[in-house]
Each structure stands twice: as structure tokens, then as C-alpha cells.
Amino acid sequence: MSGARRPVGVVLVSHSAAVAEAVAELAAGLAGGGATAPVAAAGGLPDGGLGTSAELIVRAAESVDAGAGVAVLVDLGSAVLTVKALLAEGDELPLGTRLVDAPFVEGAVAAVVSASAGADLDAVESAAAEAYGYRKV
Structure with a gap:
């Protein structure tokens, strides 16, 4: 990226490949316009089963790393443990x-939108964490 800020990458870790991929698609779609x-989604096990791998x-994080940091959001407890062990x-x-402490879907959208707008890793983490405050009623 000549002259442009390198983007923060986002990895979505779920026990289900389908869930991780759907949330990644949703977040990217809602980030809209421009780059x-x-x-990247990191869901399920390599054989397609449920779990975390x-x-x-690691493969997903490497694929989104542009040198500005990688925000990793997870769905459930053992995914947290797996990421913590890797770190x-x-x-x-x-x-x-x-590892970003945020709700999985809302946090993913906030992370991808803010990263797409050029936010640094601290701001991406903050935007994702703020999603805990989104009221639905």
C-alpha cells in the first residue's frame, strides 16, 4: 500500500466453520464501500468438525497480517484458551x-468497520469492546 496506512487484520474464531465464515461475510459486507x-474466518477443526484449531x-492470522496488528475475536471459552495459548x-x-474481549457478531462488525476506516489496533479493539454496550431493547 503506497502511502496508505496498513490495515489492522481481523480474525474470527468460532467452533463452527460456517459461523465464522458467515460472521466474516457479514462484517465485511457491512463495512461497505471502498477497501x-x-x-479471515478460523472456524471448526481441519476435518470440518466442531471445535477450535x-x-x-495461525493460518488465518498470517493471511490478514499487514504489519499493523491482528485483532482476534472468539465465540466461546475453549476458543479463548486456544488463542491465549498461542499468544x-x-x-x-x-x-x-x-485477543479482543468483545461480543462475537457485533464486535466483529465494529472491528472490521473501524479497521476498514484506517483505525489502529487500539481503536479497533476499543470499537469492538464497545459493542458490549449495544442495547437491543
Whole structure:
């Protein structure tokens, strides 16, 4: 990207490949117009079953890493544990990868929209976390 800020990448980790892919598609679609920040789904196990896969998470993070950081959002508890273990190892995920505490769907949309607008990793994390406050009633 000549002269342009490198975008923060977003990885969506779900126990289901279909859920991760659908949320990634939704978030990218709602980011609308112009260039969309890179977003990748890391759902399920390599054999297509339900669960989380460190291998798929690492591959997804590498695919969206442009050097500005990678925000990782997860759906359920063991996905959190898998990402935390990868971060603790220190050399599996791209430098600047961060686990973001946010609701999965709303946080994903906020993360991708803000990253697409050129926000840095701190702002992407903040936007995603703010989604906890979205009221539905």
C-alpha cells in the first residue's frame, strides 16, 4: 500500500466453520464501500468438525497480517484458551496479534468497520469492546 496506512487484520474464531465464515461475510459486507480491512474466518477443526484449531487460527492470522496488528475475536471459552495459548507461545502468531474481549457478531462488525476506516489496533479493539454496550431493547 503506497502511502496508505496498513490495515489492522481481523480474525474470527468460532467452533463452527460456517459461523465464522458467515460472521466474516457479514462484517465485511457491512463495512461497505471502498477497501475493506482483511478479515479471515478460523472456524471448526481441519476435518470440518466442531471445535477450535490452533493451526487454522495461525493460518488465518498470517493471511490478514499487514504489519499493523491482528485483532482476534472468539465465540466461546475453549476458543479463548486456544488463542491465549498461542499468544503465550509467542512465536506462532504474527507480532501485534491481540485477543479482543468483545461480543462475537457485533464486535466483529465494529472491528472490521473501524479497521476498514484506517483505525489502529487500539481503536479497533476499543470499537469492538464497545459493542458490549449495544442495547437491543
